[in-house]
Amino acid sequence: MTFPGRDVLDAFRLTGHAVRLPGGEGRSVRVGDVVLKPAGPDDEFAEWLGDVMASIPEDGFRVARPLRAVTGSWSHGGWTASQAVAGAEPDHAAAPRWLEIVAAGRSFHRALADVPRPGFLDRRGDWWAIGDRVAWQEAAADLLPALRAPYGELTALLGPMPQDRPQLVHGDLTGNVLFAPGLAPAVIDFSPYWRPPAFGEAVVVGDAVIWHGAGERLLRDAVAASGPGFARFVARALVYRLVTTGERLRALPIDGRRGIDTDIETEVRRYEHAARLLADLVRTPRRPAR
Numbered sequence: 001m002t003f004p005g006r007d008v009l010d011a012f013r014l015t016g017h018a019v020r021l022p023g024g025e026g027r028s029v030r031v032g033d034v035v036l037k038p039a040g041p042d043d044e045f046a047e048w049l050g051d052v053m054a055s056i057p058e059d060g061f062r063v064a065r066p067l068r069a070v071t072g073s074w075s076h077g078g079w080t081a082s083q084a085v086a087g088a089e090p091d092h093a094a095a096p097r098w099l100e101i102v103a104a105g106r107s108f109h110r111a112l113a114d115v116p117r118p119g120f121l122d123r124r125g126d127w128w129a130i131g132d133r134v135a136w137q138e139a140a141a142d143l144l145p146a147l148r149a150p151y152g153e154l155t156a157l158l159g160p161m162p163q164d165r166p167q168l169v170h171g172d173l174t175g176n177v178l179f180a181p182g183l184a185p186a187v188i189d190f191s192p193y194w195r196p197p198a199f200g201e202a203v204v205v206g207d208a209v210i211w212h213g214a215g216e217r218l219l220r221d222a223v224a225a226s227g228p229g230f231a232r233f234v235a236r237a238l239v240y241r242l243v244t245t246g247e248r249l250r251a252l253p254i255d256g257r258r259g260i261d262t263d264i265e266t267e268v269r270r271y272e273h274a275a276r277l278l279a280d281l282v283r284t285p286r287r288p289a290r
Contacts, residue, residue: 016031050066061107096208099218100185105169154278166195222234231281235282238274
């Protein structure tokens with residue numbers, strides 16, 4: 001990976017050496033109590049994100065406050081800086097905290113409720129933007145053949161288009177909520193989407209089922225906590241991830257395709273399993289205790 005140069009460190013008034021941080025895409029570094037990461041797709045995004053994260057009121061969550069460069073900008077030389085926040089990702093295998101992540105996301109979304117929609121969302125064309133638009137039936141799916149069957153199973157569970165008010169939401173909360181004893185959860189690496197808040201929260205539950213071994217109990221607990229309509233949001237979240245998975249596999253370079261059939265088979269099984277669990281929940285909801 002590329003490390004920030006001395007000019008970037010000077011611009012943010014940093015001394016010391018940059019150390020690569022684990023997790024994510026491995027592109028962030030830490031210098032003392034400051035985290036540096038690539039600025040994103042363009043300067044407009046970096047400036048918008050800096051303004052939002054500098055002003056968002058913390059209520060039930062924490063954020064990493066951004067730092068301005070000496071130029072007054074939120075980025076310099078392709079990098080942004082923010083204060084490091086205490087905390088770590090939970091070990092879900094030992095003690096799952098999925099519903100706490102959902103709750104932190106809900107608090108974060110409440111704080112974003114009145115932030116206007118940024119224009120750059122319309123220009124996004126990455127894998128995740130494609131998956132999001134397909135999940136919300138704003139674009140047709142162009143799927144690898146092996147993914148068509150689970151896609152059909154999931155789209156059958158979408159139900160009518162939700163009428164919930166869209167707003168800015170974090171579309172990738174799953175690995176981006178940190179916990180520390182005695183502190184509110186820290187929400188990091190804001191990935192903005194313009195959807196009802198329940199969608200961003202449902203992505204967490206879908207991810208837990210697809211990739212982290214969660215099952216029927218989490219689905220039922222999440223629906224009990226968020227309301228019966230939440231299951232339909234989970235279906236959209238699973239479609240979002242399925243399409244994104246297909247885009248990722250399709251983009252593999254030729255020399256990285258030797259294991260693609262195995263990768264696809266594994267992903268198909270994951271999405272088929274998730275679709276079965278969700279179908280059972282949607283079609284046979286738990287009756288309230290008497």
